[in-house]
Amino acid sequence: MPKQVDHHERREAIAGALWRIVDQQGWARATMREVAREAGVSLGQLQHYFSSRAEMLAFAMEYASQQTRARVERGLAELDHPPHPRDVLRLVLTEMLPLRPEARATSRMNAAYVLEAMHDPALKRQVGTGLRDGRSMVERLIRQALDEGHIPPGRDPGVETDLLLALTGLATLLELDVVEPQAALRAVDQHLDRLFGPPS
Amino acid sequence: MPKQVDHHERREAIAGALWRIVDQQGWARATMREVAREAGVSLGQLQHYFSSRAEMLAFAMEYASQQTRARVERGLAELDHPPHPRDVLRLVLTEMLPLRPEARATSRMNAAYVLEAMHDPALKRQVGTGLRDGRSMVERLIRQALDEGHIPPGRDPGVETDLLLALTGLATLLELDVVEPQAALRAVDQHLDRLFGPPS
Numbered sequence: 412m413p414k415q416v417d418h419h420e421r422r423e424a425i426a427g428a429l430w431r432i433v434d435q436q437g438w439a440r441a442t443m444r445e446v447a448r449e450a451g452v453s454l455g456q457l458q459h460y461f462s463s464r465a466e467m468l469a470f471a472m473e474y475a476s477q478q479t480r481a482r483v484e485r486g487l488a489e490l491d492h493p494p495h496p497r498d499v500l501r502l503v504l505t506e507m508l509p510l511r512p513e514a515r516a517t518s519r520m521n522a523a524y525v526l527e528a529m530h531d532p533a534l535k536r537q538v539g540t541g542l543r544d545g546r547s548m549v550e551r552l553i554r555q556a557l558d559e560g561h562i563p564p565g566r567d568p569g570v571e572t573d574l575l576l577a578l579t580g581l582a583t584l585l586e587l588d589v590v591e592p593q594a595a596l597r598a599v600d601q602h603l604d605r606l607f608g609p610p611s
Numbered sequence: 612m613p614k615q616v617d618h619h620e621r622r623e624a625i626a627g628a629l630w631r632i633v634d635q636q637g638w639a640r641a642t643m644r645e646v647a648r649e650a651g652v653s654l655g656q657l658q659h660y661f662s663s664r665a666e667m668l669a670f671a672m673e674y675a676s677q678q679t680r681a682r683v684e685r686g687l688a689e690l691d692h693p694p695h696p697r698d699v700l701r702l703v704l705t706e707m708l709p710l711r712p713e714a715r716a717t718s719r720m721n722a723a724y725v726l727e728a729m730h731d732p733a734l735k736r737q738v739g740t741g742l743r744d745g746r747s748m749v750e751r752l753i754r755q756a757l758d759e760g761h762i763p764p765g766r767d768p769g770v771e772t773d774l775l776l777a778l779t780g781l782a783t784l785l786e787l788d789v790v791e792p793q794a795a796l797r798a799v800d801q802h803l804d805r806l807f808g809p810p811s
Contacts, residue, residue, distance in 0.1 A: 437730030439639070522726050525783050529719060530637030535787060542789045573781070573790050573798040580780025581773070586729050589742045590773050598773040605805055 438523035638723035696756035
């Protein structure tokens with residue numbers, strides 16, 4: 412390894428190590444010491460990049476969000492052009508659920524992050540901003556689908572946005588084997604059918 | 612304090628102490644040592660009741676579930692007799708959301724517990740069993756409402772049950788101020804309107 416290691420690259424490697432620990436062993440195990448060990452750096456080196464566990468977590472979540480956005484982008488590229496708004500919303504929602512290993516890691520990171528954020532004002536601002544941005548993006552998609560007549564008139568875009576985001580509650584049910592992946596997808600499709608009307 | 616302290620009572624006092632710490636400071640702070648301090652017992656005394664943090668958490672969750680059931684029971688007593696199934700489902704769902712301080716504590720306990728359960732097979736069995744029991748109860752209510760004609764025929768009770776439980780995803784959105792309590796209730800009502808048809 413060259414002496415001059417790329418700062419950004421090493422931060423990403425550390426985020427990856429944190430991510431593996433959270434996915435496989437849980438958030439409680441993700442101490443600074445354990446993450447340093449997994450990333451193959453000393454505790455001092457780790458502290459050079461992140462002064463606290465909360466700071467490390469904030470970076471790892473930003474990284475996880477980037478990964479989710481990249482998965483959504485790849486999914487969008489596979490849809491019709493222009494894509495049907497139902498397909499776009501389905502993609503955004505299902506990429507937030509632990510239906511595949513990649514999305515499972517993000518979902519677990521997210522659960523840990525949300526729990527920590529409830530009691531950490533700085534994290535709460537960060538995650539709140541991220542979620543409100545996500546909410547605005549979904550609301551824009553729903554307003555556009557209403558304007559273009561894909562969604563029957565009279566639906567309240569704010570309420571429909573909250574309902575759609577509420578379905579991320581399926582993540583917990585999936586993680587704990589209360590709901591099977593196929594059943595989660597049926598529930599999502601049932602909800603979208605009711606929002607858009609059945610596919611034409 | 613008499614020497615002979617009621618075992619059950621002290622366990623409940625310890626669960627209460629754990630619960631306050633989780634509500635106010637977060638799960639990461641709820642170590643055995645911190646809970647002993649908050650409950651006013653020695654670490655040795657605490658270990659006499661709970662041999663591990665996971666065991667203490669399992670008991671506290673059972674206690675939180677009892678509190679939730681008690682709140683639902685009290686709410687049921689205030690409904691018409693016989694209650695409309697829509698009102699029953701609305702009560703069950705809203706008592707799972709952090710809309711009031713009491714329910715907020717339960718909801719935070721639950722989030723911590725679920726996160727821990729993802730990586731602890733014994734906890735996962737316990738929480739999974741609890742959630743599957745809850746799911747069965749909701750499905751029975753929906754089947755009965757279908758049989759009695761409150762819900763339009765042709766709805767799939769399994770899918771409708773999963774969709775209703777998925778709305779517990781509102782808990783996170785409420786905790787992080789992404790959705791306001793009134794908006795969460797509007798979303799719940801919109802969903803129930805669509806399931807039952809508008810109130811007659």
